Amino acid sequence: MKRTAIVRCGSYDLKEVHGSLTEIIGATEFPEVAGRTVLVKPNVLSDSAPEKAITTHPAVVEALVMILKDMGAGHIIIGDSPGMQAGRFNPKASGIADVAARTGAELADFAVNPRIHQVGSLRIPMAEALDRADIVISAAKLKTHQLMYATGVIKNLFGTVPGLNKSPLHLRARKPEEFAALILAIFREAHVDYSIMDAIVGMEGPGPSNGSPREIGLLIGGANPYAIDKAEARIMGYRTVPIVSRAEEEMPGCTETEYPFLSPEEVRIDDFSRIGKGLTVGSLFLASLLSAIGIRSDRRPFPSFQHRTCRRCGKCIEVCPAKALSLTDGKVTIDKERCIRCYCCHEMCPFDAIKVK
Numbered sequence: 001m002k003r004t005a006i007v008r009c010g011s012y013d014l015k016e017v018h019g020s021l022t023e024i025i026g027a028t029e030f031p032e033v034a035g036r037t038v039l040v041k042p043n044v045l046s047d048s049a050p051e052k053a054i055t056t057h058p059a060v061v062e063a064l065v066m067i068l069k070d071m072g073a074g075h076i077i078i079g080d081s082p083g084m085q086a087g088r089f090n091p092k093a094s095g096i097a098d099v100a101a102r103t104g105a106e107l108a109d110f111a112v113n114p115r116i117h118q119v120g121s122l123r124i125p126m127a128e129a130l131d132r133a134d135i136v137i138s139a140a141k142l143k144t145h146q147l148m149y150a151t152g153v154i155k156n157l158f159g160t161v162p163g164l165n166k167s168p169l170h171l172r173a174r175k176p177e178e179f180a181a182l183i184l185a186i187f188r189e190a191h192v193d194y195s196i197m198d199a200i201v202g203m204e205g206p207g208p209s210n211g212s213p214r215e216i217g218l219l220i221g222g223a224n225p226y227a228i229d230k231a232e233a234r235i236m237g238y239r240t241v242p243i244v245s246r247a248e249e250e251m252p253g254c255t256e257t258e259y260p261f262l263s264p265e266e267v268r269i270d271d272f273s274r275i276g277k278g279l280t281v282g283s284l285f286l287a288s289l290l291s292a293i294g295i296r297s298d299r300r301p302f303p304s305f306q307h308r309t310c311r312r313c314g315k316c317i318e319v320c321p322a323k324a325l326s327l328t329d330g331k332v333t334i335d336k337e338r339c340i341r342c343y344c345c346h347e348m349c350p351f352d353a354i355k356v357k
């Protein structure tokens, strides 16, 4: 059984992060990297300052790259493609570009020359760097997520689908359980070998972009991504979340693990501000059962627009896969008949002008 290491790490001091990560790697099933090409996939949802807790902190990425180099990795690639990528991927504000420059790692833009992958019945463009990598490491951030309740090491690989190619996939998987299944399929297609989660400062409230930073003081790692995402959910106070629930349905026993250090129950945050507080394994099962027999049980709210805060940048209109948004009389208006409640607009609004409650 693969182990999941949860260790305390109180700051983003590079030395401290390096020490904690070394401890995690030593206690878990880390792949052999000597002489091999390693792709590190941080979460760079949008290129923003590390203090906002939207992105994997650069100190975590840097410490990981330093360890990989010490282990003799032949070539290291750091890559991603934000949802609203404008121009070439150059994540300066998040500090990720500087990590690549300092360490000599290649910075890969997943939007350049993507390769088509057959994922179930869908043909999906995915990062070319996946083809070159012998080893893939997901380096995620602990955050809430409006649709999936939590975004972790599995959902992080959705970023291998370049830029705006992500949002139309919501039309092919409209219900949360369908979207969770699609995310799992994309994750499997990426062949991830190891995962770490930056939970030193996570995000609570209306994540993954507009929530609030929350000091947690943990780093998590291991070769069982399902166990890591389950640990994340438990730390946040959920009994389960759609991606973990779906994974357990498809692969019974996949979240089984051993904790060599802390267990999620020991570090659970009782007052963590979550999304979908009432979610249980039973409610997820009931929702999919009712939908299978044609009864609509989806009570998810529609997004609402705060016109005073809105700067009319148009990003929500651009990202909406259902073409449910338009600018009418200087205000963003929503066609609820079209809206599929994917919350891409909420995720991409740079001014926190969209609420979901």
Ligand code: SF4
Binding pocket: 305, 309, 310, 311, 312, 313, 314, 315, 316, 317, 332, 348, 349, 350, 351, 352, 353, 354
């Ligand atoms: S993305 Fe946000 S700020 Fe921009 S138009 Fe939409 S609601 Fe307004």
Ligand code: SF4
Binding pocket: 303, 319, 320, 321, 322, 323, 324, 325, 334, 338, 339, 340, 341, 342, 343, 344, 345, 346
């Ligand atoms: S309006 Fe927002 S939630 Fe509705 S379909 Fe468009 S992007 Fe998704």
